[in-house]
Amino acid sequence: MLAVSYAWSGAPMPSANTFATLLALGILPSICGFYCTIRAVQHIEAYKTQVIESSELFFSALFAAVFFGEWLTGTGMLAALAIIVGALITSMPERRVISRQVRPIAERE
Known part of the structure; x- marks a missing residue:
């Protein structure tokens, strides 16, 4: 392409x-x-897989900086930070919320 x-x-x-x-x-x-x-x-869930795959860009930029001395611009740094934060948020354990069943007032006894 x-x-x-x-x-x-x-x-x-x-x-x-x-x-x-x-x-x-x-x-x-x-x-x-x-x-x-x-x-x-x-x-794992599909959305978690996509977040992991999006971190490929971060690691490519990291390797380019380490091995070739090519650094990201300010915008690129912000994008890399967004990728890292998204991966961290996605990797956090899910909180289980105990929901209380709420019935309409007319159905209460």
Whole structure:
């Protein structure tokens, strides 16, 4: 999908030797990610799975900073903070609320 915008931007096309590597980088993570998502949904709720998957962006940015010295902008830092806070909120145990059954006044004895 990104190949169209890449070609349109006028960037040089990769050599024929790198196509197998690029194909593997595109297909293998997609297959593994899809498999892990399906397995996760079998064990936890779908919304929790999505929150975990959204943390991928945070870890990608973290690894880019550690290994390549590429830091996020202010907006990127806020987005990373939102991802972390969302993951923390989602991972908190659910509180069980004991509800009292309320009947209309006309039905009370």
